[in-house]
Amino acid sequence: MSVIDSDRPKASAGRQGTPPNPSRRRFGGISGNYIPFVLIIPAAAVMLGVLGYPLVRLFQLAFQNVNDYLHLSAPALDKYIGLDGFTKVLSDPVFWQVVRRSILLTVEVVVLSVVLGLGFAVLLNRVSNWAKVTVVTVLMFVWAIPAIVTGTVFRWLFAGTGGVVDYICYLLGGKGMLNHDWFANPTQGLYLVVAAAIVWGALPFLVIGFNAAMTQVPKELVEASKIDGAGPWQSFRHVVLPVIRPFLILATSLSFIWDFQVFAQIWSLRQNSPEPGYQTIGIYLYVRGIGSSHYSQSAVISIAMIVLMLAVLVFYIRQVVKIGEQD
Numbered sequence: 001m002s003v004i005d006s007d008r009p010k011a012s013a014g015r016q017g018t019p020p021n022p023s024r025r026r027f028g029g030i031s032g033n034y035i036p037f038v039l040i041i042p043a044a045a046v047m048l049g050v051l052g053y054p055l056v057r058l059f060q061l062a063f064q065n066v067n068d069y070l071h072l073s074a075p076a077l078d079k080y081i082g083l084d085g086f087t088k089v090l091s092d093p094v095f096w097q098v099v100r101r102s103i104l105l106t107v108e109v110v111v112l113s114v115v116l117g118l119g120f121a122v123l124l125n126r127v128s129n130w131a132k133v134t135v136v137t138v139l140m141f142v143w144a145i146p147a148i149v150t151g152t153v154f155r156w157l158f159a160g161t162g163g164v165v166d167y168i169c170y171l172l173g174g175k176g177m178l179n180h181d182w183f184a185n186p187t188q189g190l191y192l193v194v195a196a197a198i199v200w201g202a203l204p205f206l207v208i209g210f211n212a213a214m215t216q217v218p219k220e221l222v223e224a225s226k227i228d229g230a231g232p233w234q235s236f237r238h239v240v241l242p243v244i245r246p247f248l249i250l251a252t253s254l255s256f257i258w259d260f261q262v263f264a265q266i267w268s269l270r271q272n273s274p275e276p277g278y279q280t281i282g283i284y285l286y287v288r289g290i291g292s293s294h295y296s297q298s299a300v301i302s303i304a305m306i307v308l309m310l311a312v313l314v315f316y317i318r319q320v321v322k323i324g325e326q327d
Contacts, residue, residue: 061299062086089300099308102280106260108191109198114252116199117206122236124211136208143204151268154197158182186277197265202255209251213244253316260309281305
């Protein structure tokens, strides 16, 4: 009896120490291996309902000849025209001018936003806590301002009559800058004023994000690089950048996607009627599609816009997957 009794606790202890088999876990009669797929079904269904039908309808319109008159007055005249809509849009030289203008503006604002965001984030890590809290609070207020309001404010700042920027340039010695029209030349208005408005709206997200990423850099590595004789730039390049690289890639990709389809700032700066020289692909899509009621052409332009952004989207998704695998 003593031998049997002494063996029982050991067997019980062995059973208690055995980890549970994950495959035996069940949720509502479903085995554990399939629980994640079941839980994601509602979200997937909502995404398909919200995004699936518009995409299907978009591709359907691209192969049809639909405008406001046909859709409202004579819907029976709506017909499929095959690739004629694509041929008409892609053979239009204005479309390719808009694409080129959109790419140039996007590259400019993304580079400026990322570089300035990194610079301000580095400075934010070197100030006292109360100064950091103050700056972050101000950035949050800037981030909360709608893009339409930002465009209106920048239109006042760069106004040809009574503009603040003109007056500052005049005080700094630019005698010919008083009452200067910043929007007369679309190149100056788009790549300077519009770019400034876009960068202003993008900085809060980038500065706060880069600052948060830099807090993950081990201080021991930075101090060790200084002991080894590395300067501030070498320390930032070889120690800080590798650590914040995942967020840097994701932030740059998201910035490109957001800035490529910019609309509100340009629309507000040009008072709801952008000239041809200010038309990026988002403005061009609205003017040709919604403004002129050519829904089929707008669908073709939208598909072309998706294809142009596909490379960036694929790059972004691959980076997200890689970061997830590393974690």
